[in-house]
Amino acid sequence: MTFDVSAVRALYPALADGHAYLDGAAGTQVPVPVIDAIAAAYRAGIGNLGGAFAASHRSDVIVAQARAAVADLVGGTTDGVVFGPSATALAYRMSEALSRQWTTDDEIVVSRLDHDSNIRPWIQAAGRVGALVRWAEVDLVTGELPAEQYAELVGPRTRLVAVTAASNAIGTRPDVAAIAGYAHAVGALCYVDGVHATPHVPVDIAALGADFYATSAYKWSGPHVAAVVADPALLETVWPDKLAPSSNAVPWRFERGTLPFADLAGVTAAVDHLAGLGTLGAADGPVAGATRRERILASMAAVEAHEAALFARLVDGLAKLGDVTLYGKAARRAPTAFFNVGARDPVAVAEHLASHGVNVWDGDNYAYELCQVLGLQSEGAVRAGIVHYNDDSDVDRLLSGIAELIVR
Ligand SMILES: Cc1ncc(COP(=O)(O)O)c(C=O)c1O
Numbered sequence: 562m563t564f565d566v567s568a569v570r571a572l573y574p575a576l577a578d579g580h581a582y583l584d585g586a587a588g589t590q591v592p593v594p595v596i597d598a599i600a601a602a603y604r605a606g607i608g609n610l611g612g613a614f615a616a617s618h619r620s621d622v623i624v625a626q627a628r629a630a631v632a633d634l635v636g637g638t639t640d641g642v643v644f645g646p647s648a649t650a651l652a653y654r655m656s657e658a659l660s661r662q663w664t665t666d667d668e669i670v671v672s673r674l675d676h677d678s679n680i681r682p683w684i685q686a687a688g689r690v691g692a693l694v695r696w697a698e699v700d701l702v703t704g705e706l707p708a709e710q711y712a713e714l715v716g717p718r719t720r721l722v723a724v725t726a727a728s729n730a731i732g733t734r735p736d737v738a739a740i741a742g743y744a745h746a747v748g749a750l751c752y753v754d755g756v757h758a759t760p761h762v763p764v765d766i767a768a769l770g771a772d773f774y775a776t777s778a779y780k781w782s783g784p785h786v787a788a789v790v791a792d793p794a795l796l797e798t799v800w801p802d803k804l805a806p807s808s809n810a811v812p813w814r815f816e817r818g819t820l821p822f823a824d825l826a827g828v829t830a831a832v833d834h835l836a837g838l839g840t841l842g843a844a845d846g847p848v849a850g851a852t853r854r855e856r857i858l859a860s861m862a863a864v865e866a867h868e869a870a871l872f873a874r875l876v877d878g879l880a881k882l883g884d885v886t887l888y889g890k891a892a893r894r895a896p897t898a899f900f901n902v903g904a905r906d907p908v909a910v911a912e913h914l915a916s917h918g919v920n921v922w923d924g925d926n927y928a929y930e931l932c933q934v935l936g937l938q939s940e941g942a943v944r945a946g947i948v949h950y951n952d953d954s955d956v957d958r959l960l961s962g963i964a965e966l967i968v969r
Pocket of ligand 1: 586587646647649650660676678679725727728729754756757779787839
């Protein structure tokens with residue numbers, strides 16, 4: 562499958578400002594079909610769900626289509642897709658609901674690699690019921706989260722293992738299937754943070770062993786909406802706090818208040834956009850008869866290859882510059898570089914790059930625990946993240962901007 566990055570970039574109006582958008586790990590830009598889908602929903606007229614009139618029916622359809630789209634993206638079931646405002650809000654929602662079944666005899670396992678949104682809600686929920694929290698540690702030399710440690714961490718008292726599918730700081734993609742295997746062997750659940758992984762690789766939640774898989778559409782060219790995907794049969798066993806008149810059915814009972822209908826139209830368009838990335842600009846077009854799920858898997862494989870080449874260019878370039886400390890060198894990594902330039906303050910590096918039209922993040926990026934153990938604290942490091950619309954020139958501009966700093 563081909564990957565025509567110029568054709569991809571042409572779909573993103575924001576890129577016309579000429580900046581090198583290497584901040585995608587904190588949120589991607591949005592392509593024309595997504596912008597159009599959101600505008601079209603508002604233009605057509607939408608109403609709240611379940612009414613007797615056409616505008617309400619349009620919202621019913623938008624929600625159903627968005628659930629189907631996210632299910633296709635991650636290999637889930639339509640009725641197992643729960644929408645919410647952010648992965649953080651959903652982690653709180655799910656942790657509150659799941660922890661109702663925990664007692665002081667129970668334990669949970671969190672990891673030092675995770676974004677704080679897949680740590681703190683679980684710790685706070687465990688604290689309320691008096692459950693014990695165990696920590697999986699990161700190998701600070703390699704940046705790996707060794708799966709074998711879960712043999713010791715997980716036991717008959719474990720109720721839940723929360724782990725990321727990819728670090729939003731150092732990129733590490735742990736062996737989630739093995740970790741989930743340890744959880745399942747003792748009847749525990751595995752809550753997987755897929756926020757950073759989803760934009761970069763083909764995702765199959767069954768293969769990962771994820772009982773819950775969180776993803777945020779704004780990380781993959783969509784609007785600011787998140788979803789947690791689970792087996793509807795599992796969701797049936799969980800009861801959240803909810804309003805009396807709102808639906809008791811799954812997945813609706815987990816969705817508090819009115820959903821952002823126009824944005825959900827954008828979510829579907831974003832999934833369709835991802836599904837088409839691998840054939841954009843190709844003469845042969847999509848494979849005839851392929852389902853959207855099949856097109857997503859093929860397209861995301863093409864995205865992964867495109868991003869891997871750019872990431873190699875970035876990592877090699879940083880190594881050649883000298884005076885750059887790159888954190889983490891895990892065998893399987895999302896294309897996200899977390900580094901410092903000599904003893905320079907990361908924010909000063911980010912400001913220097915911004916003055917050259919290069920967008921990068923500085924700080925701990927909420928990889929709070931990881932930055933603590935790396936000794937970086939909240940100043941953290943500089944983060945440059947590759948996404949599918951980046952190209953060689955984005956990487957080269959970053960490298961020359963840093964080279965300039967080192968020479969000075
Ligand atoms: C790995 C990871 N998990 C969770 C989050 C939080 O997502 P949200 O902003 O949807 O709460 C982020 C956001 O940066 C992230 O990168």
